[in-house]
Amino acid sequence: MTAAQSPCPLCAGPSRPYHRNARRDYLQCENCDLVFVPPHQHLSAAAERAFYDTHENAMDDPGYRRFLMRLFEPMAQRLPPGSSGLDFGCGPAPLLAAMFTEAGFAMRIYDPLFAPDAAALEQTYDFITGSEVFEHLAAPGTEIARLLGMLRPGGWLGVMTKRLRNREAFAQWHYIRDPTHVCFFAEATFRFIAARHGLELEFSGPDVALLHKPAA
Template identity: 50%
Template sequence: MTDAEASSCPLCGSTLHAHFHSDRRRDYRRCQTCHLVFVPPPYHLTAAREKAEYDLHHNDPHDPGYRAFLGRLCEPLTACLTSNSRGLDFGCGPGPALALMLRQAGHDVSVYDPFYAADERVFADRYHFITATEVVEHLARPGAELERLWRCLLPGGWLGVMTKLVRDREAFANWHYKNDPTHIGFYSRQTFTWLARQWQTDMRFIGDDVMLVQKPH
């Protein structure tokens, strides 16, 4: 990573950011352009330590509670899709439950995860939909990764994201979500609205933590 990359917002590249919060483990900055709250690179885990954290997760694709959690994105997304759509579950983890649910709904789903399903050939294809559930908060370079996903969408395709949203500084200080050491980027409605403007489309907010955006035809 260059000095310029280390001192710029990882989503929009702006160097206009300011201190937002500190705790005993790390500092948090907020971009004044896209409003992303991010953890500076010196506080990021190594890849080995990051994977060790993920290996502690045991999400059963058949667990009803976990399926209900993922259903908050799956149900509104599938309502937007035609039958037999082709999709990609980005950041599927060791147990790709959402991919299974979407296949059960009649869609063809590929998976990608840098630790558990790292086949880069999936990015040579184009899709009717792409999902990223509880993923974007882990990305060290979200700007580059989200642009790559956007390029992989067919015109009229849908990107579905699930992540908890920043409300304000006071709520952030007591927010459990920031305490996960693998969480290094925190988004707000302002952030996703900014992103939609860059893509010349509109962001659809569903509940407190689900966003859907359609690529223009």
């Protein structure tokens, strides 16, 4: 299968060429507007882990805490006291989970490389967060459906990822220089996700999307 024939990893819709540089192709779904890198151009698991190991996020880094506040604050404002949550894709420094714990919420963490606790994926939660995670997902449609299946009625899924703007900005975008970033979400993509799964959608700033699962 050529790059141009790759189906969308979010909705399986047809794709068209969007951008190309010296390293990778970028395709855009005709249904949901997701821009993605075709699977044959993804890094190997070993190369991906080696790149993650170059990141310098730390639990005691005040700059990292300020960054995570962009997701923490709007999520915490919407949660009843005593809510339980999962930080999905927490990475090697699960600071976001620690921030929710400090605020009185019960937290679990999961990361396929750094905290591969399969039992955490067998529970249900009042909220789930994914900070700088969704752009790494090779199969976002499958992963989003799994996360929503773990979310209790009335719960929230909070996603922090830089949003796609337009083709001109994309060509110069620092986000595409990270070789582990393979999916790029537009506002229209989040609206598609909300409509497909019957969710309410709110945007908080340029890189946070809040998806609410209606109560039964």
